[in-house]
Amino acid sequence: MAYDNHTTKRRRFKHLSEAERGIIEKLLELGYGIREIAKELGRSASTISREVKRGTTTQMRTDLSTFEKYFAQTGKAVYEKNRANCGRKSKLLEVEEFLEFAEEKILKDKWSPDAVVGYCRQELGFSKDKMVCTKTLYNWIGKGLLRVRNIDLPIRVRLKPRKTKARVAKIKPRGKSIEERPDSANNREEFGHWEIDTLIGKRSSDSVLVTLTERKTRFGMIFVIPSKESSCVRDLFIKLQRILGEKFNRVFKSVTSDNGSEFSELGKVLNELGSEGYYTHPYSAYERGTNERMNGLIRRFLPKGKEISKISREAIKRVRDWYNRLPRRIFKYKSSLEKFLSEIREICEVEVLEKVLMEV
Template sequence: VGYAEHKGLFMRNEMVCTKTLYNYLHKGILGIKAIDLPLVVRRSQRKSISRKHKRELGKSIELRDPNIETREEFGHWELDTVRGTKDKTDHVLISLLERKSRLYVALRCPSARATDVKETLHAWLNTFKNVNLACLCKTITADNGLEFSEISNLENETLSIYFARPYSAWERGSNERHNGLLRRCIPKGMPIKAVSEETIQRTLQWCNNLPRKLLNYRTPLDVFLEEVNKIVDLNTVQFHIAI
């Protein structure tokens, strides 16, 4: 509804508001049930509890600049892995999300071993060619999985890496949310080895071109490219995103 209004797809008197649309849904007018919506059963009002930090893989999120929480500054990323099966020989996907634009990236990694994850992430960082890395990637915040035990070695004078508290997925909530979107096309139990690169890129394209209310109904790709344009000519940058 917001996207249609923002883009002027219909006359305003031809549209219903979001609340009315949901009312239609609950009354069965639209032919589907609320329970059919992917996120309805996942909403929880349970209060979040921060548990004591037990595993020290690097700098705690507590040391991260509080201003990053506002999402007003570009270049701060969240990091996670997406697994298909428990088979240690299967590939995994390394997922990254830029906090301001919500641009989502998924990188294929040979395994969940710490060395493979570090090398895959390092290769991705190197794709920011001919540009000062500090412009596009200032911080990365990961969870406490052992697969990230070596990524602190990638820190330098322009890149800082932090680790969220254990059992605190909300500290990387946007990344977790987008992993859920990825799961619609690559469900649990499907080996990542069996997923084609075309499927991965098509899924990322859908995620990054999905209008978001919190972005004033712009897409993550629009916002990301707008921010990059403020920094440098896009023709001088090479990086892995799905357009």
């Protein structure tokens, strides 16, 4: 790929050739000085001086006296040896402990390479000489130097250019538009603003997963409801309000959803419970990007077409806990769970939160 707008200056020099070394040897024999040779070859005097020093060796005469002389072949041999030794050397054999940890976390716990690198640096205290950066780790995976392969990295193998197509909105927002959402929620400055979506299973009559993601901490909750009916979503929030009591509207200050039929009663029920519901613009899933990211990670374990009613509650909790304990670069590789707990403790006891999470 060519870059027209760049600030990198092109290097104008080139290394001495074998023919030039031969000329240097002959001119030295004829008594030329360093500057005279440089002028003849159109080179810097410093370049000639270094080459002469590089190729000069001590010789012995028949009377056992010694003298120094430049040889083109010697200069070339020393140059090639130096070139072979220059450049940064691979640390592959020096970071074995780090690589074993990375392979386990990526293959078994489904961490990303960046999460591994950040966690090792921030939490485990690996020094720079005992680990590599994210870019190097990706490069080694691509070269096949680890047990991990690109096929084991879900995002890397499925990213592809997308064709964008303008769509005309046919759906009107079912309640308050996201444009009315306060800046404290938009900027993630205040705790308690959530995004919501549903994940369907194999059949329309199957159970449905409801995913909730808190915008500030990225903490996620997963609930199972009987069907994709608005009444089921309404009943879920009524149940959560019964558990949290008067602290409900401090934990759930607002919830943002799309315009799906299952959320048609969301704004109304939240308003009755002392909270606020907001709706994104039609065909604008990016406006609930935090929740969409959570759904993408969950789909690694609960793919489309899998019957949700046949998934055990323990398995769903395990996926939820994996998501919340994942190290995040945005939090300097702390987890969402750590951030969420520090916020929720100012509102209610952790035991109350555990009751909420038991509703899976």
